[in-house]
Structures are given as structure tokens and as C-alpha cells.
Amino acid sequence: MALLSLLVRRLLHAAGLLVAVVCLNFALIHLAPGDPAQVIAGEMGGANAQILAQLRAAYHLDQSFADQLWIYLAHVARGDLGRSYYFNAPVAGLIAARVPATLLLVGTAIVWAVAAGTLLGIAAARRPDGLVSHLITVLSLVGFSAPVFWTGILLILLFASALPIFPVEGMHNIAELGRLGWWGGMLDVLYHLVLPATTLGLLYLAQYSRLARASMLEALGADYVRTARAKGLPEWLVVYKHALRNAILPVVTIVGLQFSQIFSGAVLVETVFDWPGLGRLAYDSILRRDSPTILGILLFSALIVIAVNLLTDIVYRLVDPRIRSGP
Amino acid sequence: MAEFSRRDFIALSSALALAPSVGAAAAQPQQSGGTVIVAFGAGTPRHLNPAVQSGVATAVPGTQIFASPLRYDANWQAQPYLAKSWEVAKNGLAVTLHLVDDAVFHDGRPMTSADVAYSILAIKKDHPFKDMFAPVASVDTPDPHTAIIRLAHRHPAILLALSPALCPILPKHYFDDGTDLKINPKNSKPIGCGPFKLAEFVPASHITLERFDKFFITGRPRLDRIILQIIDDETALVIGMEQRQTHVQFFASEPRDIDRLSKQPHLAVTDQGYAGVGPINWLEFNELKKPLDDKRVRQAIAYALDRDFVIKNLLLGEARAATGPIHPESPFYTADVDHYALDLDNANRLLDAAGLKRDADGTRFGLTVDYIPGPSVQQQGVAQYLRPQLKKIGIDVTVRAAPDFPTWAQRVSSWDFDMSMDIVFNWGDPVIGVDRTYLSSNIRKGVIWSNTQNYRNPRVDQLLAAAATEIDPAKRKAQYVEFQKIVVGDAPIAYVNAVPYHTIYDKGLGNVPTTIWGSMSPLDEFYWEKKPA
Numbered sequence: 001m002a003l004l005s006l007l008v009r010r011l012l013h014a015a016g017l018l019v020a021v022v023c024l025n026f027a028l029i030h031l032a033p034g035d036p037a038q039v040i041a042g043e044m045g046g047a048n049a050q051i052l053a054q055l056r057a058a059y060h061l062d063q064s065f066a067d068q069l070w071i072y073l074a075h076v077a078r079g080d081l082g083r084s085y086y087f088n089a090p091v092a093g094l095i096a097a098r099v100p101a102t103l104l105l106v107g108t109a110i111v112w113a114v115a116a117g118t119l120l121g122i123a124a125a126r127r128p129d130g131l132v133s134h135l136i137t138v139l140s141l142v143g144f145s146a147p148v149f150w151t152g153i154l155l156i157l158l159f160a161s162a163l164p165i166f167p168v169e170g171m172h173n174i175a176e177l178g179r180l181g182w183w184g185g186m187l188d189v190l191y192h193l194v195l196p197a198t199t200l201g202l203l204y205l206a207q208y209s210r211l212a213r214a215s216m217l218e219a220l221g222a223d224y225v226r227t228a229r230a231k232g233l234p235e236w237l238v239v240y241k242h243a244l245r246n247a248i249l250p251v252v253t254i255v256g257l258q259f260s261q262i263f264s265g266a267v268l269v270e271t272v273f274d275w276p277g278l279g280r281l282a283y284d285s286i287l288r289r290d291s292p293t294i295l296g297i298l299l300f301s302a303l304i305v306i307a308v309n310l311l312t313d314i315v316y317r318l319v320d321p322r323i324r325s326g327p
Numbered sequence: 328m329a330e331f332s333r334r335d336f337i338a339l340s341s342a343l344a345l346a347p348s349v350g351a352a353a354a355q356p357q358q359s360g361g362t363v364i365v366a367f368g369a370g371t372p373r374h375l376n377p378a379v380q381s382g383v384a385t386a387v388p389g390t391q392i393f394a395s396p397l398r399y400d401a402n403w404q405a406q407p408y409l410a411k412s413w414e415v416a417k418n419g420l421a422v423t424l425h426l427v428d429d430a431v432f433h434d435g436r437p438m439t440s441a442d443v444a445y446s447i448l449a450i451k452k453d454h455p456f457k458d459m460f461a462p463v464a465s466v467d468t469p470d471p472h473t474a475i476i477r478l479a480h481r482h483p484a485i486l487l488a489l490s491p492a493l494c495p496i497l498p499k500h501y502f503d504d505g506t507d508l509k510i511n512p513k514n515s516k517p518i519g520c521g522p523f524k525l526a527e528f529v530p531a532s533h534i535t536l537e538r539f540d541k542f543f544i545t546g547r548p549r550l551d552r553i554i555l556q557i558i559d560d561e562t563a564l565v566i567g568m569e570q571r572q573t574h575v576q577f578f579a580s581e582p583r584d585i586d587r588l589s590k591q592p593h594l595a596v597t598d599q600g601y602a603g604v605g606p607i608n609w610l611e612f613n614e615l616k617k618p619l620d621d622k623r624v625r626q627a628i629a630y631a632l633d634r635d636f637v638i639k640n641l642l643l644g645e646a647r648a649a650t651g652p653i654h655p656e657s658p659f660y661t662a663d664v665d666h667y668a669l670d671l672d673n674a675n676r677l678l679d680a681a682g683l684k685r686d687a688d689g690t691r692f693g694l695t696v697d698y699i700p701g702p703s704v705q706q707q708g709v710a711q712y713l714r715p716q717l718k719k720i721g722i723d724v725t726v727r728a729a730p731d732f733p734t735w736a737q738r739v740s741s742w743d744f745d746m747s748m749d750i751v752f753n754w755g756d757p758v759i760g761v762d763r764t765y766l767s768s769n770i771r772k773g774v775i776w777s778n779t780q781n782y783r784n785p786r787v788d789q790l791l792a793a794a795a796t797e798i799d800p801a802k803r804k805a806q807y808v809e810f811q812k813i814v815v816g817d818a819p820i821a822y823v824n825a826v827p828y829h830t831i832y833d834k835g836l837g838n839v840p841t842t843i844w845g846s847m848s849p850l851d852e853f854y855w856e857k858k859p860a
Contacts, residue, residue, distance in 0.1 A: 033733065033734045033737040033738070034731075034733025034736055035733065038732075038736040039732065039736075040373065041455070041736070041775050042732050043370070043373065043382050044380055044381045044382045045381050045382045046456065046760075046763065046775070047774065047775075048455060048774065049774050049777075050457075051453075052773065054509075086373055087373055087515070088510050088512065089512070089515070156566070160570065164570060167572075169558065169560065169563040170532070170556070170558075171532070172532075174364055174533050175362065177535065177554070271559075271560070272560065274531075274560055276530075276531045276532045281531065284371075284559075286731070287733070288733075289733050
């Protein structure tokens with residue numbers, strides 16, 4: 001029952017939030033100088049006044065801001081995300097084509113950052129003054145301070161010139177397109193995923209390992225852990241079953257909160273590695289002033305963030321019984 | 328207008344090859360097959376139909392999918408393509424095309440004069456370069472293999488307008504379906520009668536083109552597949568070529584990258600293939616802004632800009648000098664103009680004569696300079712260079728960076744600029760790409776790459792109008808020569824260099840496109856002479 005009322009409240013919040021997101025982003029895009037007609041003229045190497053006027057009329061750019069916003073909101077309410085000004089293709093289709101690539105990248109980055117971060121954090125917590133702990137502290141500081149795109153470019157240079165073992169751009173080996181079977185294709189994508197996912201995850205790995213370390217230290221010092229050890233339980237059971245369950249909560253919280261950040265990190269990583277995902281589409285669309293596409297992506301991202309926050313709340317309730325009985 | 332057509336040549340040489348060989352004089356067996364992966368840096372095209380969209384990104388794939396009446400060689404000579412022969416009427420008001428009779432579209436339907444008529448009129452209506460086919464009054468089709476283009480006035484540019492990038496022949500039965508051609512979704516799934524058909528178009532990733540087995544020129548195309556790999560990142564372009572993941576890069580223009588790749592043992596470099604595009608890098612002045620309305624000020628800046636320094640130091644010697652509105656590789660080019668060689672004394676004298684005195688710290692006045700955003704050294708590098716250089720003649724330059732292309736385009740097209748770096752293409756015939764910058768009738772606010780300088784010279788308007796309809800080649804050249812002299816004298820623009828486009832390619836490739844249109848032309852002769860291991 002509590003869960004149901006939670007869901008209803010969240011959904012109402014979400015609806016309001018989405019409308020606000022659309023209006024705000026619409027305003028921001030229209031503040032940017034230049035319009036899609038100019039972008040198209042630019043790509044064409046020149047255009048005449050007539051064609052520009054036709055394009056501007058077709059895209060309602062000659063109408064007032066309020067009118068344009070209203071037209072767009074009316075479409076969205078009907079579930080129609082419109083057509084891209086640049087490609088003249090449905091926005092929903094463009095987004096759907098890119099979502100799997102981004103989800104793969106972001107999902108992999110989060111999973112490996114959480115897994116590796118937690119393990120490193122545990123290792124550091126077990127020996128707080130040991131070498132591993134200090135190494136992790138340094139690594140965290142560097143990983144956290146370095147900008148995502150810088151790390152990406154550095155990895156590209158490393159793996160392009162010094163150690164050419166991983167591909168540095170794209171999602172597929174273009175030469176082998178269509179020739180690899182399902183399994184071969186999957187392996188090819190995974191092979192291309194290594195560097196971008198590493199870059200994206202590195203930033204968060206730094207944070208999660210520090211957080212896991214601190215959180216584990218606290219957990220390992222608690223009374224119930226002393227009891228468990230006194231009971232004679234093996235060390236691994238104490239650490240991984242009992243202490244970790246409590247220590248993981250802050251990490252889960254932060255992952256949920258940072259999900260939207262990871263998305264924006266994905267924009268940078270996708271651009272640097274030429275990964276054909278949603279982030280790159282967003283970046284390219286801004287440069288092209290392709291409002292329907294930008295708004296479609298922002299709407300979609302807002303939906304995802306809201307969904308993830310909801311999921312985090314649910315995971316919390318599953319992991320921590322104390323929260324279940326709350327208001 | 329060959330009597331001995333290309334098909335005859337291939338038939339003959341194949342026969343020679345198969346005939347019992349006369350010792351070492353036997354013809355080489357024709358290598359064919361394989362895939363070429365192109366490092367495509369022009370970005371994702373909006374769609375693949377060059378009939379309604381100009382620009383490199385659409386033209387390179389578009390000229391593989393579509394064929395055109397004519398194609399051109401490296402000497403600006405028209406060659407037969409879909410038109411096996413043609414005649415221009417003595418009065419210059421009609422062009423008769425005799426079409427091949429065995430060209431079929433990718434869906435098997437034959438290409439006829441009805442398709443040619445439909446295409447030319449569609450391009451006239453919807454292509455952004457209005458001047459190409461504006462004088463076409465009608466296209467008569469007396470029989471399925473003859474098309475007569477009737478012109479309202481003489482139009483010598485018509486022959487270049489029939490090039491692959493500018494006049495793709497569309498199948499009427501496929502495209503003429505009642506939808507506005509500009510927004511027809513079939514533009515992203517085109518069929519034509521060119522050497523390659525579209526297999527796949529994945530935006531931001533790649534465009535796959537596959538050999539069309541029923542292409543009307545036997546034995547062509549020689550490749551099985553061309554994949555255009557869309558790579559936006561400059562570093563990735565270079566690395567892909569170094570690691571042999573991509574085999575050829577067209578339109579490479581960054582001197583550092585060209586230099587680096589030319590040192591690779593498996594790569595070769597050529598600067599041939601870009602004469603048709605005729606790209607010029609220049610500094611344009613807004614004549615509406617004081618003191619740029621004074622010719623002496625503009626000339627002074629031109630004298631202060633050391634072109635040789637820019638080419639040698641910023642462009643690593645990879646580019647040719649540009650000295651006027653027409654590209655140095657055009658048949659209409661003349662070098663007989665003032666080159667504005669570095670002369671700071673003259674520049675200072677001109678500014679003094681214009682009444683612009685220096686103040687206490689030596690500054691006469693300030694100007695802003697814009698440039699097309701991006702890492703290009705021709706744009707940003709030269710803009711930055713202007714700061715210390717123009718300081719020597721007392722001009723305080725502020726470099727204004729734009730975050731992206733539409734911001735820059737907005738500023739320049741709405742005349743909200745003092746000076747700007749720019750790159751503009753000639754597009755073959757001056758009528759297509761040169762007139763638009765200098766005609767006073769093309770001063771249009773809001774349109775990028777129009778006469779944004781607000782340059783007005785009635786004699787220039789006269790000359791360009793006359794040259795557009797002059798069919799005597801000698802007279803026409805004379806008119807363009809006078810035009811160049813006047814424009815260079817008036818200095819609405821300080822010309823820096825011809826954009827150093829290069830083709831970087833794997834040494835195993837043969838018949839790398841070096842005609843005036845380069846890769847914006849069918850790649851049907853392109854082949855692997857020696858495939859990589």
C-alpha cells in the first residue's frame with residue numbers, strides 16, 4: 001500500500017516535471033543564435049533566400065515563440081515527438097535507433113564502476129593503512145579530477161599508437177559488417193565497448209571506491225560485525241554477506257542520484273569515441289539547431305532519470321528492511 | 328563527344344586480353360572486386376539526393392548512386408556518360424543530348440529521356456543553386472533517347488551544370504509521387520542508374536554502397552563495395568588511416584594531418600581532384616561598417632596580411648595562394664592582378680591617407696574578426712594571426728569565437744560582423760559559385776554565402792551578367808579577367824589561399840579520382856591494384 005501511494009505521488013511529480021523540462025528546454029534552444037534553416041544552408045554550401053524562407057515556414061520558425069511552444073506541447077501530448085528538421089525523419093525513430101547503443105555504454109560503465117569500485121573499496125577498508133588503500137586514494141583523486149574527454153583522448157592515443165589492441169572509435173568493425181554472425185557481431189561490439197566504457201566508468205569508479213571504502217570501514221567497526229566474528233563466522237561471510245549489505249546503501253544512493261550525470265558524461269564519451277548513441281545525437285542536434293530531436297532526447301532523458309530514481313527507491317526498500325516500515 | 332566510346336574501348340581491350348597473347352605485349356588482366364572503406368569526414372548527410380541538396384556530404388555518395396548526362400576529366404573537358412554524344416546549337420539556345428540506350432535504374436527499369444526532363448526541371452525548381460538551370464525554359468523529349476534542353480537565353484554554364492554532382496538523373500517513376508521532392512523520404516532510400524546502389528545508410532555511422540551489376544558501362548564498377556565510414560573526430564580520421572582501418576580519405580585539409588599521413592609508408596597523397604570544387608579561404612570585410620567602407624582601409628589590411636607567411640608557416644606549404652575571386656585551377660583564372668604582397672609601409676600610408684590617425688599607444692581603430700568554428704588552422708589560425716600582424720599597422724583586432732556553425736552563420740548573414748574568415752566554393756562555372764558573392768542583386772540579409780560584404784560595383788554587375796550569357800570562350804575569359812582585376816582592386820575581400828584539399832590513399836589503390844570533381848564523381852574506375860594482405 002505504501003509502495004502504491006509512493007508510485008502515484010511520483011508519477012504526478014513526474015508529469016509536472018516533464019512539462020517544465022519541455023518548456024525550459026524549448027526556451028533555451030530558441031535563445032541560441034542561428035536557426036535550422038541556416039544549418040541546412042551551411043551543409044549545402046549556400047542556399048538562396050527563397051529556399052530559406054520555405055524552410056523557415058515549414059518549421060514554423062516565422063511564428064511567435066508562444067505559438068511554437070503550444071504547437072509542440074500539443075504534439076507531445078498526443079505522443080508525437082515530431083520530425084527532425086535535419087533528417088526529415090520521425091524523432092521517435094531516430095531516438096529508438098540510438099537508445100540501445102547508449103544503454104549498453106552507460107549500463108556497462110555503471111556496472112563495472114560499481115563492481116570494481118566496491119571491490120577496491122572493500123580491499124582498502126580491510127587494510128586501511130595498507131598499500132592498496134593509499135593507491136586507491138591517489139587513483140580516486142586523479143580519476144575524479146581528470147575531465148572525462150581528456151581521459152578518453154588519452155586512452156585513444158595510448159591504444160592507437162602505443163598498444164593498438166582495442167579499437168578507438170565506432171561501435172562496429174565496418175569492414176566486417178554483415179559478415180560476422182550474431183555471436184561474432186556481439187563480440188565485435190564488446191571489443192569496441194572496452195575503451196568508451198572504461199573512460200566513462202573511470203570517473204565514477206573513483207567516487208564509488210572512496211565511498212565504499214568509507215562506508216565499509218564504518219560497517220566493519222559496528223557491533224554486529226564483532227558479534228559475527230565472535231560467533232566464529234568465516235571472514236568472507238562477515239564481510240560480503242553482513243557488512244557489505246549495509247555498506248552498499250550509500251553507493252546505491254549515489255548511483256541513482258548520479259545517473260543523470262552519467263548520461264551527460266556519455267555525451268562527451270560518445271563524441272570522443274564516435275559511439276553512435278543518444279548523447280552524440282544530442283550534441284549533433286544542438287549544433288544543427290534541430291529542436292524536435294533535442295527536445296525529444298531531453299524528454300526521453302528526463303523520463304529515464306525519473307524512472308531510475310523510482311527504481312532506486314524500490315531497490316532501497318528491497319535491500320533495507322528498515323525503510324519498508326517507514327511512512 | 329568521342330566517336331570511339333568508352334564501352335568500345337573496354338570491349339576491344341578485353342578482346343585483346345583474351346586473344347592468344349603475343350608474348351609480353353598481352354594486356355594486364357583487369358583487377359576487380361573488394362571493398363574500399365572511405366574515411367568520411369564531411370559529416371552525416373541529411374539525405375542522399377544531390378538534386379535538392381548541394382554539399383560534399385551528399386555529393387560523394389550521391390554521385391555513386393546517380394548518373395548524370397556528362398562527366399568531366401582532369402582538363403575540364405566534358406566526357407560522355409549518360410549522354411553518349413551531345414550538340415550545342417549555334418545560337419546557344421539549345422543543348423541536344425543523345426542518351427545511351429541501355430542504362431537501367433537499380434530496380435531494373437530503363438532510363439529514358441523522360442527521366443532526364445523530369446530531373447532537370449526538378450533541380451531547377453528545388454536545388455539551392457538557382458543559377459544552374461534557371462534559364463532552362465523546357466526539356467523536349469522527341470524520343471526515349473534524345474533530350475533537348477531549351478534555354479531562354481544563352482547559358483554557357485549549362486555544360487558544367489550537367490556534371491554528376493549537380494545533375495543527378497532521378498527515376499521519374501520512383502520520385503514523382505506527389506510529395507514535395509525536398510522533403511520526400513525516398514531521398515534517404517534513393518535509386519538511380521549509377522555504378523553503385525545504396526545498401527545501407529546509418530546516420531552517424533556509415534553508408535554502404537554495393538556494386539550495381541547492371542551498370543550500363545560493362546566491366547564497371549570495379550569494386551564490389553564502397554563503405555563511407557562517417558568519422559567526425561579529426562583524431563579518429565588520422566588514426567583510422569594510420570592503422571589501415573580506412574583506405575582512403577577525400578577532402579583532407581588539415582596540413583598537420585596531411586603531413587603526418589604522407590609519411591606513412593603505406594599511404595600516398597595527391598592534391599588533384601578539387602579544381603571543380605574551387606574552394607577559397609579568404610578574409611571578408613563588411614562594407615557597411617566604418618571604416619571598412621573606405622577602399623583604402625581594406626587594401627591596407629590586404630597589404631598587411633602576409634599570405635606567404637600564412638601558407639609557409641600555418642599551412643606548412645601545403646596550399647596554393649589565392650589572389651582573387653576565381654580559384655587558381657579554373658580555366659578563367661588570371662594571375663595578372665595585384666597580389667597585395669606584404670607591404671606594411673604602403674598599408675600605413677593608405678591608412679594615413681584615409682585620415683585614420685594613430686592615438687597615443689599607436690592604435691588607429693579596432694575591429695572584430697570572426698571565423699568558421701572548428702579546429703581548422705585556415706580559419707582559427709589565420710584569425711589569431713591577424714591580431715599581432717594588424718597591430719603593426721595600428722589596428723586593434725579582437726578575435727570573436729562562435730560556439731558553433733549556426734551562430735557564426737547568423738552573425739555574418741545578418742551583417743553583424745566587421746571582418747570574417749570564410750571558405751567559399753567556386754563550384755566549377757563562375758555562374759554557379761562566384762557570382763553570388765559579388766552581384767549587388769545578391770545582397771540578402773539572412774542568407775549565408777550571399778553578398779554579405781554589401782559590395783556594390785555596377786561595372787562588376789554588368790560584366791558578370793554579360794559573361795553569364797557569353798558563349799564565345801575567348802570573350803568570356805576576357806570578361807572574367809576584367810572582373811577579377813576590378814574586384815581585386817576594390818578589395819571587398821582579402822584572398823588568402825586555395826583550401827588545400829588532398830586525397831590520402833592506400834598505395835594499393837588504382838585510379839584514384841583526380842578529375843576536376845574528384846570523389847564527387849562516379850568511382851567506377853577505382854580499384855584495388857594490390858589488395859592489402
